[in-house]
Amino acid sequence: MTDMSETELADSIAEAILAVPGVAGLHPGMFGEVGTYLPGRRVTGVRITDDGVDVHVTVHEGVDVRRTAVAVRDAVALVAPGSTVDVTVEDIAPAVRP
Structure with missing residues (x-):
């Protein structure tokens, strides 16, 4: 990695x-x-394995979910080049109403 x-x-x-x-x-x-899992803490939503990186995210309501997932995959690939990156969109955060 x-x-x-x-x-x-x-x-x-x-x-x-x-x-x-x-x-x-x-x-x-x-x-x-x-x-x-790290000493004394946990990075939620990011799982690093020998096979790659698994990330789970919540996106904002109204965004293009597929494009956002691709952008997440690309962002992770820059940090962990050569890794297989799997992105799961778990939830959609409701828009904040004024």
Whole structure:
């Protein structure tokens, strides 16, 4: 994957995902199973395995879900080049009404 430590990699991936327009946040999965466990904390929504990276996100209402998922995949691929990246959109955050 990369020469980064698992902590640096998980944090960098999470940061890249959250910077993608349309992403409301990282999602822990249906049963809270998606995360990278680090000393003293957990990066929710990012699972790093030997086979690649699995990310689960919540998107904002009204965005093109497929385009947002592709943008997330591309953002993660820049941080973890050569990795297989699987993106799951778990939820849609309702629009904030004024």
